[in-house]
Amino acid sequence: MRANTIIMIVLAGVFGVLAVVLANIWLANQRNAMAQSNGVQASTIVVASMPLKFGDALSADKLREIAWPAGAIPAGAFKTTKDALAGSGARQALQSISANEPVLASKITGPGQRATLSAVLGEGMKAVSIRVNDVLGVAGFVFPGDRVDVLLTRTVRSDEGADKSFVDVLLQ
Numbered sequence: 001m002r003a004n005t006i007i008m009i010v011l012a013g014v015f016g017v018l019a020v021v022l023a024n025i026w027l028a029n030q031r032n033a034m035a036q037s038n039g040v041q042a043s044t045i046v047v048a049s050m051p052l053k054f055g056d057a058l059s060a061d062k063l064r065e066i067a068w069p070a071g072a073i074p075a076g077a078f079k080t081t082k083d084a085l086a087g088s089g090a091r092q093a094l095q096s097i098s099a100n101e102p103v104l105a106s107k108i109t110g111p112g113q114r115a116t117l118s119a120v121l122g123e124g125m126k127a128v129s130i131r132v133n134d135v136l137g138v139a140g141f142v143f144p145g146d147r148v149d150v151l152l153t154r155t156v157r158s159d160e161g162a163d164k165s166f167v168d169v170l171l172q
Contacts, residue, residue: 045073
């Protein structure tokens with residue numbers, strides 16, 4: 001092979017590697033510029049560091065703070081774990097909270113309150129416990145926390161001897 005050809009191949013390889021390196025540097029700078037000029041102000045928000053179930057007591061090891069876009073903070077969110085644990089007495093989860101899910105004031109009790117059914121009920125709601133078995137409990141399709149209507153179906157024999165069925169709504 002001639003020396004001129006070898007020099008051209010080496011130069012082409014050097015310029016090719018140089019082009020790849022410069023392109024990577026340029027793309028990295030563009031990526032950083034996009035991240036900084038995005039204009040999104042970040043704030044902190046408290047999330048669960050592990051899954052929490054109904055009644056689990058909140059503590060500093062079960063919560064953590066993460067960066068969150070300031071314009072997208074949900075209502076009732078806590079900015080620091082100190083805020084979430086503030087007050088006299090422990091707070092408890094009123095519903096399941098997944099790991100990395102924001103801890104909202106509506107999902108936990110107030111300071112010193114217990115996680116009871118009455119804490120979960122909204123305005124105008126009532127809770128009633130009724131003994132059930134597999135047949136009455138719709139074979140496992142009704143679970144605690146489900147909303148159901150309670151109906152009373154009865155049959156009354158009329159004076160003529162015919163049966164009449166009635167359905168009364170006990171709870172709606």
